Amino acid sequence: MKKTFSNKLVWLLFSLTGAFALGVIALHHGEPIGAIWIVIASVCVYIIAYRFYSLFIANRVLKLDSTRMTPAHKLNDGLDHVPTNKYVLFGHHFAAIAGAGPLVGPILAAQMGYMPGMLWLLAGVVFAGAVQDFIVLFISTRRDARSLGDLIKSELGQIPGMIAMFGAFFIMLILLAVLSLIVVKALAESPWGTFTVAATIPIALFMGTYVRYLRPGCIGEVSFIGFVLLMFSIVGGQYVQEIPELADFFTLTGEQLTWLLITYGFIASVLPVWLLLAPRDYLSTFLKIGTIVGLAIGVIFVSPEIKMPAFTQFVDGSGPVWSGSLFPFLFITIACGAISGFHSLIASGTTPKMIQNETDARFIGYGAMLMESFVAIMALVAASTLEPGIYFAMNSPAAVIGTTAQSAAQTISQWGFYVTPEMITQTAQNVGEHSIISRTGGAPTLAVGMAQILSEFTGGTAMMAFWYHFAILFEALFILTAVDAGTRAGRFMLQDLLGSFIPAMKRTDSLVASLIATGFCVAGWGYFLYQGVVDPLGGINTLWPLFGISNQMLAGIALILATCVLFKMKQDRFAWITIIPATWVIVCTLTAAWQKIFDENPRIGFLAHANQYKDAIEDCIILAPAKSIEQMQQVIFNDYVNASLAGLFMTVLISMLFFGIRAVLQARAISHPTVKEAPFELLPTYAATEK
Amino acid sequence: MINKITKTLHQLSQSLRLMVGLPDYSTYSDHMKITHPDQPIMSYEKFFRERQETRYGGKRRLNRCC
Numbered sequence: 228m229k230k231t232f233s234n235k236l237v238w239l240l241f242s243l244t245g246a247f248a249l250g251v252i253a254l255h256h257g258e259p260i261g262a263i264w265i266v267i268a269s270v271c272v273y274i275i276a277y278r279f280y281s282l283f284i285a286n287r288v289l290k291l292d293s294t295r296m297t298p299a300h301k302l303n304d305g306l307d308h309v310p311t312n313k314y315v316l317f318g319h320h321f322a323a324i325a326g327a328g329p330l331v332g333p334i335l336a337a338q339m340g341y342m343p344g345m346l347w348l349l350a351g352v353v354f355a356g357a358v359q360d361f362i363v364l365f366i367s368t369r370r371d372a373r374s375l376g377d378l379i380k381s382e383l384g385q386i387p388g389m390i391a392m393f394g395a396f397f398i399m400l401i402l403l404a405v406l407s408l409i410v411v412k413a414l415a416e417s418p419w420g421t422f423t424v425a426a427t428i429p430i431a432l433f434m435g436t437y438v439r440y441l442r443p444g445c446i447g448e449v450s451f452i453g454f455v456l457l458m459f460s461i462v463g464g465q466y467v468q469e470i471p472e473l474a475d476f477f478t479l480t481g482e483q484l485t486w487l488l489i490t491y492g493f494i495a496s497v498l499p500v501w502l503l504l505a506p507r508d509y510l511s512t513f514l515k516i517g518t519i520v521g522l523a524i525g526v527i528f529v530s531p532e533i534k535m536p537a538f539t540q541f542v543d544g545s546g547p548v549w550s551g552s553l554f555p556f557l558f559i560t561i562a563c564g565a566i567s568g569f570h571s572l573i574a575s576g577t578t579p580k581m582i583q584n585e586t587d588a589r590f591i592g593y594g595a596m597l598m599e600s601f602v603a604i605m606a607l608v609a610a611s612t613l614e615p616g617i618y619f620a621m622n623s624p625a626a627v628i629g630t631t632a633q634s635a636a637q638t639i640s641q642w643g644f645y646v647t648p649e650m651i652t653q654t655a656q657n658v659g660e661h662s663i664i665s666r667t668g669g670a671p672t673l674a675v676g677m678a679q680i681l682s683e684f685t686g687g688t689a690m691m692a693f694w695y696h697f698a699i700l701f702e703a704l705f706i707l708t709a710v711d712a713g714t715r716a717g718r719f720m721l722q723d724l725l726g727s728f729i730p731a732m733k734r735t736d737s738l739v740a741s742l743i744a745t746g747f748c749v750a751g752w753g754y755f756l757y758q759g760v761v762d763p764l765g766g767i768n769t770l771w772p773l774f775g776i777s778n779q780m781l782a783g784i785a786l787i788l789a790t791c792v793l794f795k796m797k798q799d800r801f802a803w804i805t806i807i808p809a810t811w812v813i814v815c816t817l818t819a820a821w822q823k824i825f826d827e828n829p830r831i832g833f834l835a836h837a838n839q840y841k842d843a844i845e846d847c848i849i850l851a852p853a854k855s856i857e858q859m860q861q862v863i864f865n866d867y868v869n870a871s872l873a874g875l876f877m878t879v880l881i882s883m884l885f886f887g888i889r890a891v892l893q894a895r896a897i898s899h900p901t902v903k904e905a906p907f908e909l910l911p912t913y914a915a916t917e918k
Numbered sequence: 919m920i921n922k923i924t925k926t927l928h929q930l931s932q933s934l935r936l937m938v939g940l941p942d943y944s945t946y947s948d949h950m951k952i953t954h955p956d957q958p959i960m961s962y963e964k965f966f967r968e969r970q971e972t973r974y975g976g977k978r979r980l981n982r983c984c
Contacts, residue, residue, distance in 0.1 A: 303953070305946030306969070311936070318933030444966035446938065447931070500974035501967070505938075508974070512937050581941075712974065 238278065245271025252342075256537055262608045263530035265341070269349060269604045273597040276353040281361065281593040288793070288801040289365050291586045296908035298372040299581050308372070308580045310914065313587040320578045321595040322512055324360070324570050325519070327406060327706055328563025328778075329599050331669035333607035335771060336560045337618065338548040340538040341611040343557050345604065351558075351565025352600035355808035359566060359782060361592030362789040362805065364574040368588055369904040372579035375571050375785065381903050382791055387886040391784050394879040395572070396720050397872065398777040400748075402569075403713045404755035405770040406706045407492075411484045411760055412668035412767075413699050417660055418477035419464040421484075423696055424703045425477070426460035427507065434506035450509045457510065461696050465659060481760045488710070489753040495707075496714035496745055504711050511705035518677075518701050522605050525680040535611035535618065540643070547623035548667070549768050550830040551822065555815040559775030564603025566812060568781025570596065571788075584910070609676030616646025617654055617663070621672050624765035625665045626851070635664050659692030667765040674698035710752075717748040758865050763852045764830070769869060772823055779816040780876045783809060787887035794894040795902040816880060820873040833873070837866035939973030940966070 248268035252260060285291045299310040311319075336344040366378055373381075376395075380388030414420045430453055438449040467473045479487070495503055544552030549560060563569070574592060582588060610618060619642065620628065620635045628635040632648035639646050655663045658678055663671065678694035686693070719735065721744045726733025732740050759766025786809035793802045826832030829839045840863050843850045853859040894901050932942060943962050950959045960968060 303949060305949035306941065307972070309941050309945055309949075311941070312929060312932070315929050315933040315936060318930075319936040322937035439967070443963040444940075446935065446940065501970050504974050505970050509938050513934065516934070516937070577939075581936075715974070 238275070241271050241274055245275065252345075252537075259532045259534055261530040262526055262533055262612060265345060265533070265604065265608055266526060266530075269345075269601060272349050272353065273601065276357070277594060277597060280353060281357070281589050284358065284361065284593075284804060285586070285589040288798055288804060289362065291365070291588060293584055293586045294910050295369075295585050296905075296910050297368055297582050297585055298579060299583060300911060300914050301905075301908065302371070302580075307577070310583040311581040313583060313590055316578065316581055316583070316587070317591050317595055318516075319581070320573070320591050321598055322516060323573045323576070323578070324567075324595060325515070325599045325602055326563070326709060327409065327670075327702060328567060328569075329603035330606045330673055330702070331409065331771075332561040332563055332775075333603045334610040334669040334672050335548055335622070335767065336557055337535055337607060337610040338539065338546040338622065339542045339553060339557060340536050341533060341607055342537040343542065343553055344561055344607050347557060347561055348565050348600055348603050348607065351561070352596060355782075355786075355812065356564075356566035356570070356600065357593040357596035358804060358808060359568075359785050359789065360570045360574050360596040361588060362792070363571045363785055364579055364582075364592035365585070365588045366789065366792050367575035367579040368582050368585060369902075371905050373575065375575040375788075378575060379784070379788055382788060382795065383883075383886050383890050387883055390879055390882055391781075392720070393724075394777070394780060394784070394876065396717065396724065397875065398569070398774075398781060399713055399717045399720070400751040401755060401770065401774045401777050401872075403492075403710055403717070403752035404759065405767075405774045406709055407485075407488050407752065407756045408759045408766050408770055409668035409670050410703050410706050411481050411488065411756070412666060412765075413670045413674075413703065414479070414484055415481040416478055416662070417699075418474040419468045419659055419692075419696055420699050420703075421477045421479055422467040422473075423457075423460050423464040423700050424707070426463070427457065427510070427700070427704055427707070428503070430456045430460065431503050431507040431510070434509070435502040438506065439501050446509055449506065450513050453506065453510050454514070457514075457700065461693060461700060464696060465692065468659070482757075485753070485757050485760045488756070489749055491707075492710050492714050492753070493745060493749045495711040496718065496749075497742065504708070504715075507704065507708050507711070511701075511708045514701050515705055518698070519602055519605075521681065522609070522677060523601075525677075525684045526605050526608055529680050529683045531608070531612040531680055531683070533608070533611045534613065535615050539615075544831075547619060547627045549771060550828070551772065551819070555818040555822070556772065558811075558815040559772060559779050559819045561603070562775050562778040562782070564600050564606075566779070566782050566808065568778045568783070568785055571781060571785035583914070606673055609680060610672050612679060613672065613676055614644075614646065614650065616640070616644040617650065617675070618672060619644060620646060620651050621663050621666045621675070622669075623665060624667060624763060624768065626763040626765075628664065630664060632662075632664065657688060657691045658695035660695070665765065667767045669767075670699060670702040673702070714745065714748050714752075717751075718744040721748055754868075761852050768830070772819065773869060773872060776816055776820050776823065776873060776876050779812050779819075780880045783813045783816055783880050784883045786812060787883055791887055791890040791894065792902060794891045795900060797894075797900045799895065813880060813884065817877055820877045823873045824870045833866045833870035837863045837870075840866075940969050 245268055248264045251264045252268060299308050302308040333344050367373060370378060376388050376392045379391050414424060434449045434453045438446060442448060467477055542553045544550060578591065616639050619639045628638045632651040635651060636646050636648045655661065658675060674695045677698045678691045681694045682688060682691045718741060722732055722735055722740060734740050755770060759770045762769060786805050789805040790802055790809055793805060822831055824833055827835050829836040840850060840859050844856060844859050853862055943965055946965060947959050950957060
C-alpha cells in the first residue's frame with residue numbers, strides 16, 4: 228500500500244516537472260530560454276510515455292507473453308540467433324536505427340522556429356514512431372524473426388510484399404543521394420574538411436589489415452588506434468589548409484567531389500569488406516555513440532540559450548531552406564526522430580533474432596526509438612542555439628542570399644533576423660573555414676552548433692575550429708559508411724530483382740553480374756546526387772522532401788501491416804493505436820507528394836518548375852543553373868524524373884492501403900484470430916528463469 | 919558493488935561489440951560444446967572473419983538506418 232502510494236507520487240512529480248518545463252517554454256515566447264527546459268520537458272514526456280503508453284500497448288494490446296518461445300532460443304546457433312541481455316541488445320538496436328537522419332531533419336526544420344519541430348518530435352515519437360518500431364519488432368519476433376518483406380507477403384499477400392520491396396529499393400537510392408549531397412555540401416571548397424575525410428581511407432585500410440592479420444579480432448584496440456589517428460588527421464588538416472600547394476590540392480568544387488564520391492562508392496563496394504567497410508564501420512559506430520553522449524552532456528551542462536524564435540514567419544511555406552508550408556512538409560522533413568519507416572526494416576532485421584524474451588520488445592523497440600528522438604531534440608537545440616541570422620546564412624541557397632557576406636547579411640536582415648557581414652565572416656574564421664555561406668544540408672550547421680556547445684564545455688574559442696571539423700568528420704564518416712554499405716545492399720536487391728528476368732544476373736559470385744549491378748546502383752544515386760549538387764536552390768530543397776516522402780511511405784506501409792495484424796489478432800477495439808498514426812502519416816505523405824508534383828509554385832511543384840523552363844526555352848532565355856538550351860532540357864528532364872518518383876511513391880502507398888483494407892475486412896469477417904504466427908511453444912525453463 | 923560495476927562494464931563492451939556485428943565468442947563456443955559436440959568449433963579468428971563476412975558481405979538484410 229505504501230509502495231503504490233510513493234510510486235504514484237513519483238509519477239505525479241514527473242508529470243508536474245514536465246508540465247512546468249513545457250510551461251516555461253510556452254510562457255517565454257519572444258525571449259530567449261535555456262536549452263535545459265527543452266531537455267527536461269522532452270525527458271519527462273519520454274518517461275511518462277514509456278511508463279504508461281508502452282505498458283498499455285505491451286499488456287493490453289499485444290499481450291506480450293514472457294513464457295513464449297523466441298527465435299533466439301528456438302534457432303540458437305551462437306552466431307545470428309543468440310539470446311541476448313536486453314540492455315546489451317538495446318545498444319545494438321539503437322546504434323542500428325540512429326544515423327544521420329535524426330541529426331539533419333530537425334536542423335532543416337528549425338527554419339520554422341524550434342517549436343513546430345519540437346512538438347512534432349515529441350508527439351510523433353510517442354504516438355507513431357516508437358509504436359511502429361515496437362509493434363514491428365513484436366510481429367517479427369513472433370514469426371521467427373522474418374523480414375518486413377516476408378511479413379507483408381504472409382500477412383497481406385504476395386503482390387503487396389513485392390510492391391513494398393520495390394519501393395524500398397528506391398528509398399535506398401534517394402537516401403544514398405541525399406546523404407552524399409550532405410557530404411559534398413560540407414566539404415566543397417573546404418581543404419581542411421576534405422583532407423580529414425580523405426585521411427579516413429588510408430586509416431581504415433591500415434585498421435582493416437591490422438585487425439585481420441596482425442591482431443585478429445582485436446576491434447577495441449584497433450578502434451582506439453584508429454581514433455587517435457583520426458584526431459591527428461583533424462589537427463593535420465589545419466596545417467594542410469595553411470600550406471598553399473596542399474590547400475589547392477584539397478580545395479575541390481562540388482562537382483569534383485561528386486565524381487570522386489561516385490567513384491569511391493563504386494570501388495568501395497566491390498572491395499573485400501574487411502579492408503575498408505568493416506574498419507570504417509567500427510570507427511563511425513563508436514564515434515557516433517561517443518559524440519551523442521558528448522553532445523548530451525554538453526547540452527545538459529552548458530544549457531546554451533535558445534536564440535531561434537519559437538515560430539518564424541516561414542511557417543507559411545516561404546522559407547529559404549526548403550519550401551512548402553508547415554502542413555504537410557514539416558512532417559516529412561523530420562522523419563527520423565519522430566517516425567521513420569526505415570526502422571521497420573531494422574526492427575525486422577537482426578534485433579528480433581537476438582531477443583531473449585518477448586517482453587523485452589517493449590524496452591528495445593519503444594525505448595530505443597525514444598532515445599533516437601532525444602538525439603533529434605539535441606540536434607534541434609544545437610541548431611536553435613545559433614544566431615538565427617547565422618543559421619539562415621548557412622542554410623539558404625546562394626540563389627537567394629548571394630555568395631558574399633554583404634549580400635547574405637543584407638537579405639537576411641530584410642527577413643527580420645539581425646546579422647552583420649562581420650558576424651558571418653567571424654563565425655567562418657572561428658571554425659577555420661573560408662566561408663560558411665550556403666553550407667546547406669544540415670551537417671555544417673550542426674557542426675557549428677556543436678562546436679559552440681563543446682567549446683564552451685572545454686577548450687574555449689581556440690578549440691572551436693577543432694570541434695567544427697570533428698563534427699564534420701563524424702558525420703562524413705558514417706555517411707560514407709552508409710554509402711558503401713547501402714550500395715552493396717542495393718546491388719543485392721537489384722541482382723535479386725533483375726535475376727527474375729535474366730537468370731545470369733542473380734549470381735552474386737559472378738564478377739560481371741555484380742559489377743553491372745553495382746554500376747546501375749551507383750549510377751542511380753549518382754544521378755540524383757549530381758542533380759542536387761548543380762541545383763541553384765541547393766539540392767536539399769528537392770532531395771530532402773523526396774527522401775522524407777519515401778521514408779514516410781515506408782512508415783505508412785509498416786503501420787498498415789501493424790493494423791492488419793491487430794485486426795487479425797482480434798484486437799479490433801485497440802486498432803486505433805496504429806490506425807491514428809497510419810492515417811496521419813499517409814495523409815501527410817500523399818499531400819506532400821501531390822504538392823511536390825502539382826503545386827503551381829515552381830519552388831515546390833516539379834511540373835511547375837519544368838513549365839517555367841519550357842516557357843523560358845520558348846522565349847530563348849537561359850535560366851540558371853543551365854548555361855545552354857541542352858542543359859535547360861536536362862533540368863526539365865530531371866523535373867519529370869522527380870515528379871515520376873513522387874508519383875511512384877504515391878502509387879505504392881495507395882496500393883498498399885488498398886491491400887491493407889482488404890486484409891482488415893477479411894479478418895473482420897472471420898470470428899477467430901487469423902494471424903500467421905509461429906506456433907506457440909513454451910520458452911525453455913532455463914531461459915524463463917534466467918531473467 | 920564492485921561486482922555490479924564489472925558486470926555493467928562487461929555488458930557495455932558486449933553491447934559495443936554487438937553494434938558492429940560481433941556477438942560473444944564464449945557464448946558461441948559454449949553453445950557449440952553443449953548442443954553440437956560432434957561439430958567442429960571455429961577458432962576465434964575464424965569466428966571473427968565469419969561474422970565480418972555475414973555482417974557486411976552476404977545477402978544480408980540492411981543492418982543500419984539513415
